Amino acid sequence: MDTILVVNAGSSSVKFQVFAIRDAGRLERLLKSQVDGIGSAPRLKASAGGGEQLVDRSFLAARVLDVPSALQAAAAWLNEQLDGDPVVIGHRVVHGGPLYSGPMLVDDKVLADLERYIPLAPLHQPHNLMPIRALRRRFPDVPQIACFDTAFHRGHDPLADHYAIPQSLYAEGVQRYGFHGLSYEYIAGRLREVAPEVAGGRVIVAHLGSGASMCALHHGRSVESTMGFTALDGLPMGTRPGQLDPGVMLYLLHEKAMTAAEVQDFLYHQCGLKGLSGVSNDVRALEESGDPQAGFALEYFAYRIGLNAGMLAAALGGLDAFVFTAGIGENSARIRALAGQRLGWLGTAIDPAANVAARLRISAPDSRVPVHVLPTDEELMIARHSLARLASGGAPAIPAVETAI
Secondary structure (H helix, E strand, O other): OOEEEEEEEOOOEEEEEEEEEOHHHOEEEEEEEEEEOOOOOOEEEEEEOOOOEEEEEEOOOOOOOOHHHHHHHHHHHHHHHOOOOOOEEEEEEOOOOOOOOOOEEOOHHHHHHHHHOHHHOOOOHHHHHHHHHHHHHHOOOOOEEEEEOOHHHOOOOHHHHOOOOOHHHHHHOOOOOOOOHHHHHHHHHHHHHHOHHHHOOEEEEEEEOOOEEEEEEEOOEEEEEOOOOOOOOOOOOOOOOOOOOHHHHHHHHHOOOOOHHHHHHHHHHOOHHHHHHOOOOOHHHHHHOOOHHHHHHHHHHHHHHHHHHHHHHHHHOOOOEEEEEHHHHHHOHHHHHHHHHHHHHHOOOEOHHHHHOOOOEOEOOOOOOOEEEOOOOHHHHHHHHHHHHHHOOOOOOOOOOOOOO
8 A cells, every 4th residue: 555654844743644545536534643741741643544542651851852853752563554655745845045946856966955944933944854864864765845935925915925035035035935734735725625616715814823824815826924034023922022013123132132043933933922921832731721821822822813804805905705724723723813803894794603712704794704613734745745746757847046045
């Protein structure tokens, strides 16, 4: 049986999914597994494609200290489950930079290019690339495909991609990229299945998780996003601030005498919902807390969703549908309700009962603009891209432009 292994690696967890390639290229999810708590309380969990639990195993922290050791722990179990090596391995890579506008067969040059983009996504890119190196050693003859979160946004109009800075910097790659593209690409396709009447129209998708962004879709394509050069911009996130006056960073550097490294750590780890609340970066903990600052952080999050929805609606010239997705968007009825209050002027009305039940459509019958809750599936998109690249012979796409980044 031919299989595809999909790897989605973060700083404290590594997710794996295995898909079987059936007749006519149909993909069947065989299992989902994850090693989380890396370096602190490592735990391997896995379930079959139908949802039944296969394993739940804890490890000593000293045994699973980093992503490579997490790969080893998972591989020992995965080898027992799989009949032979995968025919292709697909990876989520957050930043494709200005060079890569589609899935790429990883070779030495591609890997070196992607390492150059680590400063643009220091929270993600190193962990995305680590499994690629480890699995190249483990499966030297198996093609590996890098699928980029930036790729879906690469067709933006130049007006959307530029900052008001000298053109020479744009030519070097200092431009607006957008992220969570694998999620938005999946949602665009899913809308064609569940709501074809709006899928080709003007749609705002809110990918709300520990990392959060929003995207404007027109005819199923990205035309604008709240994130830009890095994954710091736009909405407030679990530990990242979102939109921030650049003068704040100058203040931290000059008045607070912080180093560039300290500012980077501050922006990626100390801000967002964690910084606002002083309680947690986790929306579930904030919803359970009685601390007024926790409530303020949730209100602020919803307020910024509303503000950014206005910007994206302006880019679209109107709105035909709104979609919530990702961990918070799919699971927090409170955030959906708070955000819904900010979206009413755009023609949305939330049905409270449908919202609590997290139905496919949570808008009221008289809502001019339908509101949907759609679970995303980045791993399925990676598997599809990997299979397509394998079918094409794995030939790398031609880089968009050579830049200095």
